[in-house]
Amino acid sequence: MxxxxxxxxxxxxxxxxxxxxxxxxxxxxxxxxxxxxxxxxxxxxxxxxxxxxxxxxxxxxxxxxxxxxxxxxxxxxxxxxxxxxxxxxxxxxRMTRAEALNKPVLSSWSAVLDYCQAAMAYEKREQFRILFLDRKNTLIADEVQQTGTVDHTPVYPREVAKRALALDATAVILVHNHPSGDPNPSRADIEMTKQVVAAAGALGIVVHDHLVIGRGTHASFKSLGLL
Structure with missing residues (x-):
């Protein structure tokens, strides 16, 4: 049988x-x-x-x-x-984002990185995201400002500063992904960051870092001495 x-x-x-x-x-x-x-x-x-x-x-x-x-x-x-x-x-x-919410971002850095990895590492196009922080460096807003192509995202420094003012943010962390998986900043990334720092600084807004997200890895402008 x-x-x-x-x-x-x-x-x-x-x-x-x-x-x-x-x-x-x-x-x-x-x-x-x-x-x-x-x-x-x-x-x-x-x-x-x-x-x-x-x-x-x-x-x-x-x-x-x-x-x-x-x-x-x-x-x-x-x-x-x-x-x-x-x-x-x-x-x-939502679970990874909750780990980063309502806590001082600079003291829960690993949770912030985990969230950025989950949100952006596997995107097929570049995204430019901003984490807006209050005076206690607590995350008050997390927004994707622009979505671009596989290797470029247009960023408008004045719009970044304007949005930070509208949210009453005193500091920001810039984040964007590299769909190639390689997080090394490009010359365009470095130049854009300088422009955002200048625009934000003129209004008293601090740029704590710019993170470039790759697959399972990241680059920090601050750690690289670029900020």
Whole structure:
């Protein structure tokens, strides 16, 4: 008598048990993605699709950060799956952002870096983000000011200073990403930073740092002696 049961029966339960019993850190990206896909696909084997997505985009973080239109190009990915992936990404971003909120930024620097990495490292285009701080160096606003191309974002120093005044901010941290993954500042980055520092300084606003975010790494203008 042959066993006609689908091979994946019990697989979901075994994955859940491994995850709940402390094995999450050792699970490869595709297995975590399988579990995320459980939410959108209540039946069937999610492993092939999980592996297909990892192969297409590179990592779990890349999958969660991929544009919806790119995700839709993968066979088997519909609106429900895209919504689920974006839900998990947004939840992760809010969690990392909460770690940086309502605390003096300069004393919770690792939380700020974690948030910037989660928010920007896997973006396919450059973004220019500003963290606005009050007199106690507590984060009061976090805004993406501009989105550009794969290697350039237009930045308007006067607009940065104007927005800081409107928010009653006394200091800012500039942040932008390099989609190439290499966080080394370019000459254009250095020149732009000088212009922002001059515009902000004229209004009594301090630029604490300019962070360039790469994949799993970053560069700090302050640490590099550029600020």
């Amino acid at each position: 042959t066993d006609d049961k689908p091979h994946h029966l019990g697989h979901r339960q075994r994955l859940r048990e491994r995850f709940m019993n402390g094995g999450a850190s050792s699970m490869p990206d595709y297995e975590l993605l399988e579990m995320i896909l459980f939410q959108a696909l209540p039946r069937g084997d999610t492993k092939p699709l999980a592996k297909q997505l990892i192969a297409a985009f590179g990592s779990l973080a890349d999958v969660l950060s991929a544009p919806p239109e790119r995700l839709a190009e993968v066979k088997g990915v519909g609106d429900g799956i895209i919504a689920t992936l974006k839900l998990f990404r947004e939840a992760g971003l």
